[in-house]
Amino acid sequence: xxxxxxxxxxxxxxxxxxxxxxxxxxxxxxxxxxxxxxxxxxxxxxxxxxxxxxxxxxxxxxxxxxxxxxxxxxxxxxxxxxxxxxxxxxxxxxxxxxxxxxxxxxxxxxxxxxxxxxxxxxxxxxxxxx
Amino acid sequence: xxxxxxxxxxxxxxxxxxxxxxxxxxxxxxxxxxxxxxxxxxxxxxxxxxxxxxxxxxxxxxxxxxxxxxxxxxxxxxxxxxxxxxxxxxxxxxxxxxxxxxxxxxxxxxxxxxxxxxxxxxxxxxxxxxxxxxxxxxxxxxxxxxxxxxxxxxxxxxxxxxxxxxxxxxxxxxxxxxxxxxxxxxxxxxx
Numbered sequence: 001x002x003x004x005x006x007x008x009x010x011x012x013x014x015x016x017x018x019x020x021x022x023x024x025x026x027x028x029x030x031x032x033x034x035x036x037x038x039x040x041x042x043x044x045x046x047x048x049x050x051x052x053x054x055x056x057x058x059x060x061x062x063x064x065x066x067x068x069x070x071x072x073x074x075x076x077x078x079x080x081x082x083x084x085x086x087x088x089x090x091x092x093x094x095x096x097x098x099x100x101x102x103x104x105x106x107x108x109x110x111x112x113x114x115x116x117x118x119x120x121x122x123x124x125x126x127x128x129x130x
Numbered sequence: 131x132x133x134x135x136x137x138x139x140x141x142x143x144x145x146x147x148x149x150x151x152x153x154x155x156x157x158x159x160x161x162x163x164x165x166x167x168x169x170x171x172x173x174x175x176x177x178x179x180x181x182x183x184x185x186x187x188x189x190x191x192x193x194x195x196x197x198x199x200x201x202x203x204x205x206x207x208x209x210x211x212x213x214x215x216x217x218x219x220x221x222x223x224x225x226x227x228x229x230x231x232x233x234x235x236x237x238x239x240x241x242x243x244x245x246x247x248x249x250x251x252x253x254x255x256x257x258x259x260x261x262x263x264x265x266x267x268x269x270x271x272x273x274x275x276x277x278x279x280x281x282x283x284x285x286x287x288x289x290x291x292x293x294x295x296x297x298x299x300x301x302x303x304x305x306x307x308x309x310x311x312x313x314x315x316x317x318x319x320x321x
Contacts, residue, residue: 051238051239051242052239052240052243053205053239054202054203054204054205054238054239054240054242055203055204055205055217055220055237055238055239055240055241056205056206056217056239056240057205057206057207057208057214057215057216057217057278058205058206058207058208059208059213060207060208060209061208061209061210061211061212061213062209062210062211063211064211064280064282064284065282065284066282066284066289067284067285067286067287068284068286068287068289068321
């Protein structure tokens with residue numbers, strides 16, 4: 001009977017010791033959040049991708065409005081558009097300007113010189129004004 | 131005739147040739163008004179001066195019985211309107227850590243991965259006595275992160291550009307920000 005009691009108390013003591021040990025293992029630092037393992041598991045998964053940019057500059061630039069630059073860009077776009085509309089002739093070229101005649105027999109009509117208002121044949125294209 | 135042709139071509143080459151002059155890296159030369167080496171240098175000077183003189187360092191040494199802090203460099207976000215690489219001034223800060231011998235620096239990011247890959251390679255190829263082991267890296271105490279911001283105010287040919295560069299040091303264990311350094315730069319540009 002006495003032996004049984006010793007066995008029971010030994011088992012209880014062993015259980016208490018192991019429980020204490022387990023508790024200490026899961027919460028080794030004082031005041032640590034008991035759910036820290038959830039966060040740990042989450043970030044261990046993502047650590048490689050999150051840390052890959054360490055030591056670098058991540059570019060998140062924006063386009064600032066600059067009146068002067070915006071004007072230059074507008075001009076450039078206009079020149080490009082007119083270049084295309086004038087079949088490769090830049091502003092200032094004698095072939096750039098359209099014919100001012102409305103008929104098909106005036107100066108500069110449809111044989112490849114400039115653009116034409118109205119319909120023509122040859123190198124004709126619409127004119128959108130000065 | 132030939133001599134004349136050579137002389138003319140020589141003159142043409144001379145008149146079209148690009149002129150390059152070496153200058154001192156400390157010399158401030160502003161060409162376009164954009165971010166340049168002078169701005170980077172000013173940021174580096176300010177940051178290196180303040181980070182080592184900050185109270186965080188003495189506090190750390192006091193709390194850890196003279197054990198030097200270990201720092202890893204994190205990400206710097208460029209949220210300005212220009213392409214700026216922070217490495218030009220962050221490297222100066224890193225260099226100041228090493229030169230001062232008061233702060234230890236560990237690699238992060240891609241360089242750290244390269245180191246681990248090299249270690250992995252050694253497991254198969256290096257002799258046992260020279261092979262480096264896994265799991266013996268120095269864990270950082272602090273992370274250095276930063277941001278670059280800008281404000282542009284322009285009208286017609288006039289423009290004022292303002293840059294603000296911030297670097298901050300955070301305790302990795304507690305997330306406590308222990309130091310913030312900043313450098314503000316303003317430029318008036320007239321086209």
